[in-house]
Amino acid sequence: MGLRENAAAAAGRTLADEQHDYPADTETESAPLPDPMADYEPGDDDPEMVPVHLAWLRVRRxxxxxxxxxxxxxxxxxxxxxxxxxxxxxxxxxxxxxxxxxxxxxxxxxxxxxxxxxxxxxxxxxxxxxxxxxxxxxxxxxxxxxxxxxxxxxxxxxxxxxxxxxxxxxxxxxxxxxDQDPDSTRIERGNQTPARSAQSYRDEILDKKTSQGRLQQIGYELGNLRMLNAKVQNETGEMETLDGLGRRIYTERAGGAQ
Structure with missing residues (x-):
């Protein structure tokens, strides 16, 4: 006898009885799963039970x-x-x-x-x-x-x-x-040269009417134009980078505003 037969004999049963009590795995696997929507009854506020692609189309509309x-x-x-x-x-x-x-x-x-x-x-x-x-x-x-x-x-x-x-x-x-279609207009790309010279930025930095906020914005523009290290003649006639000039003037005016 095999192990299953010995176990069944010890329990006073036969292998045929066990096979009768427990259905084959193939029968269990073939049983259909219950439909979770089988007993569903739509309420007054529930959406219409349509396929997902149709519901999404209604959302888009x-x-x-x-x-x-x-x-x-x-x-x-x-x-x-x-x-x-x-x-x-x-x-x-x-x-x-x-x-x-x-x-x-x-x-x-x-x-x-x-x-x-x-x-x-x-x-x-x-x-x-x-x-x-x-x-x-x-x-x-x-x-x-x-x-x-x-x-x-x-x-x-x-x-x-x-x-x-x-x-x-x-x-x-x-x-x-x-919005307007971006392809409805066409802009020709020009030469990638700075729109302003280093001297014009120097003059604006030294202008007493230039605010601290504008000085910060100038620093950002100079960074994008790769002009931070461009040297210009400052108010004392010495050569100084635009970045150094802008930072110095900003600090001086910030101290004077206190």
């Missing part, structure tokens, strides 16, 4: 467009954009109304240390997020998006995921801005 109404204006740079909060606040109520849920299922993040133009240490995060878009009937769409962010503390990953969510909603929603 309702959102239509999101304009670039937010503005970045700092350090001589100015542009309009659509922020994360604006996009989520627009899509959130509409997806809820049509029974759409969005879940991050995997996040692949890469990090590197970097510094700003002012020498501040930052942590850069690049996150590739895989999203699961679930429809009202439970069927799904899988999508991916990527976001980048800089942070000096521990918020880089969260910021990068937020950017990835904005990208997902705008791109998968094909959400226009209704």
């Amino acid at each position: 309702e959102v239509r467009a999101i304009a670039k109404r937010e503005q970045y204006n700092a350090a001589g740079t100015r542009y309009n954009f659509r922020g994360v909060d604006t996009v989520v606040n627009t899509f959130g109520p509409v997806t809820l109304r049509h029974g759409i849920s969005v879940f991050p299922v995997t996040v692949d993040a890469e990090y590197r240390d970097t510094t700003t133009s002012k020498g501040n240490k930052m942590r850069e995060c690049t996150a590739r997020v895989t999203w699961l878009i679930v429809g009202p009937s439970g069927d799904t769409i899988t999508a991916q998006s990527q976001g980048e962010a800089l942070d000096s503390a521990d918020k880089g990953t969260a910021k990068a995921q937020s950017v990835a969510l904005r990208v997902l909603l705008l791109f998968s929603g094909l959400t226009p801005t209704h």
Whole structure:
């Protein structure tokens, strides 16, 4: 006898009895799983039970467009954009109304240390997020998006995921801005020469009417133009770099303002 036969005999049973009591594994595996929606009865506020691609199409029809109404204006740079909060606040109520849920299922993040133009240490995060878009009937769409962010503390990953969510909603929603098409105008690129001379920057730095805020902006412009080390004749007739002149004049005026 084998082990199974000995065990059955010790219990006063036969192997045939055990086989009768326990159905074969193949019969158990072939049993259909219960349908979780079988007993579902829609309520008055529930979305229509349509496939996920149709529900997402209805979301797109309702959102239509999101304009670039937010503005970045700092350090001589100015542009309009659509922020994360604006996009989520627009899509959130509409997806809820049509029974759409969005879940991050995997996040692949890469990090590197970097510094700003002012020498501040930052942590850069690049996150590739895989999203699961679930429809009202439970069927799904899988999508991916990527976001980048800089942070000096521990918020880089969260910021990068937020950017990835904005990208997902705008791109998968094909959400226009209704702004002017960038291809409707054409600008010929000219020679990449500085728009101003080192002497003109020197004159503006030495001008007593130039504010401290403008002096900071000049430093940023000179850095972009790679003119920080350009030497000019200062107010005493000595040669001095534009960077050194600007910093000295800024410090002198800051002290005089106290």
